[in-house]
Amino acid sequence: MKYIVGAILLVLVQTSNAKTTFPKDCSHLENVAKSDFVLFSKKEFIQLGECLAVSLIKKHSAVNLVESCNEVDEDRRNPLGILSLSKYEAILIGQCVGAINYIYQRYDNEPVYNRPNSNSQKVYHCAKSKKAIDIIRLNKQPMLDKTDLKKLLCSEGY
Amino acid sequence: MNGESSYQPDFIMVDNKTEGSKESTNNEVDDKSSVSGDKCVTHDNNLSQNDLNFLCHQRNRFRLFDPKGVYTFRNVEISYLQTFFHIFSLLISLLLFIGFYYLPFIFINEPISSLGNISTLTVLDKLFLAFIAVYIIFKLKQGLTCKVAEFDYRYKIALCANSFNLTVLNSIKLSIFFMALDLMILTIEPPQVLTEVALENLQNGVRYDIFSAIAWIFTVLIVVNAFKYLGKGAVK
Numbered sequence: 001m002k003y004i005v006g007a008i009l010l011v012l013v014q015t016s017n018a019k020t021t022f023p024k025d026c027s028h029l030e031n032v033a034k035s036d037f038v039l040f041s042k043k044e045f046i047q048l049g050e051c052l053a054v055s056l057i058k059k060h061s062a063v064n065l066v067e068s069c070n071e072v073d074e075d076r077r078n079p080l081g082i083l084s085l086s087k088y089e090a091i092l093i094g095q096c097v098g099a100i101n102y103i104y105q106r107y108d109n110e111p112v113y114n115r116p117n118s119n120s121q122k123v124y125h126c127a128k129s130k131k132a133i134d135i136i137r138l139n140k141q142p143m144l145d146k147t148d149l150k151k152l153l154c155s156e157g158y
Numbered sequence: 159m160n161g162e163s164s165y166q167p168d169f170i171m172v173d174n175k176t177e178g179s180k181e182s183t184n185n186e187v188d189d190k191s192s193v194s195g196d197k198c199v200t201h202d203n204n205l206s207q208n209d210l211n212f213l214c215h216q217r218n219r220f221r222l223f224d225p226k227g228v229y230t231f232r233n234v235e236i237s238y239l240q241t242f243f244h245i246f247s248l249l250i251s252l253l254l255f256i257g258f259y260y261l262p263f264i265f266i267n268e269p270i271s272s273l274g275n276i277s278t279l280t281v282l283d284k285l286f287l288a289f290i291a292v293y294i295i296f297k298l299k300q301g302l303t304c305k306v307a308e309f310d311y312r313y314k315i316a317l318c319a320n321s322f323n324l325t326v327l328n329s330i331k332l333s334i335f336f337m338a339l340d341l342m343i344l345t346i347e348p349p350q351v352l353t354e355v356a357l358e359n360l361q362n363g364v365r366y367d368i369f370s371a372i373a374w375i376f377t378v379l380i381v382v383n384a385f386k387y388l389g390k391g392a393v394k
Binding site for chain 2: 022036039052055056077080083084087089
């Protein structure tokens with residue numbers, strides 16, 4: 001009998017859960033993660049998505065932004081609007097928007113450090129909003145981390 | 159020979175009742191033509207033999223997907239064998255019904271890292287599911303508490319079974335229709351689109367959302383049409 005219980009416990013222990021740790025920066029949105037109806041909390045879900053994407057990008061881990069930015073485009077074109085929005089899609093929209101805004105704020109107009117050469121004062125120019133969304137959607141690789149995003153969205157210039 | 163005989167037999171005497179009791183049978187058969195056993199009694203002389211056979215057949219017919227028919231012949235006694243099949247089919251279609259409509263609440267989830275499983279049910283899905291649940295519960299309460307016919311329990315079981323069976327059958331037909339529609343759409347995709355991408359676009363996108371809304375409207379129509387005979391024809 002104890003072997004059966006032990007075997008069951010062994011199986012139960014191995015179930016994995018995608019919820020690892022909720023980021024500390026987003027703790028003010030933790031109760032939003034529990035609510036379920038998009039009609040009343042669409043903005044909060046988008047904020048939650050933004051917060052999650054920013055914390056993932058800061059940690060240099062990859063986010064599936066192609067799917068997220070496809071959702072942004074779909075939401076923009078959809079005649080039904082919020083009626084056909086689910087909690088999952090709202091969070092994905094937040095992820096796309098949050099990632100683009102973070103890259104823009106972090107790198108736009110920042111000087112490029114190629115070599116210690118005082119003549120070239122190149123800066124980054126980063127795309128934002130619709131142009132950035134279209135750039136990400138056309139990308140072949142769905143998982144993007146901080147360096148991939150910087151390469152995609154920001155170009156060097158004067 | 160096909161029911162066009164000029165001789166109109168007098169069907170009042172079919173079950174060998176005497177003249178004296180002819181009056182009572184006439185009164186009984188006035189509006190609700192109650193029947194016991196296989197004998198169909200009517201006072202209408204204009205019905206031909208064919209019509210009468212048809213009527214008899216329709217009265218005693220085993221109905222599985224026909225709440226309107228069950229309601230129309232609500233004063234006909236339903237045999238216990240038919241009731242057994244009604245209960246059996248009611249259990250099966252209740253199972254399928256709950257599987258179609260309410261298990262998605264638990265199982266339609268997608269994982270998001272650091273958040274866990276998030277439901278992908280849209281606002282429209284939840285609104286229509288809630289409406290269907292409330293409507294069915296209201297109709298069941300109304301239908302099961304009013305006395306309609308003489309053989310009440312068997313009638314109510316038959317009506318509930320027929321309503322749920324009809325809902326499930328029509329939902330299956332609707333799913334097949336939308337699958338056919340999807341297949342048509344797959345054939346008109348341009349050839350450079352990959353199969354996986356085309357199949358992905360069937361499940362996710364603006365077109366899918368619009369089809370989903372249309373399917374929900376049809377589903378509500380199916381449910382309303384199947385359950386509208388519950389609670390009708392109440393007798394004080």
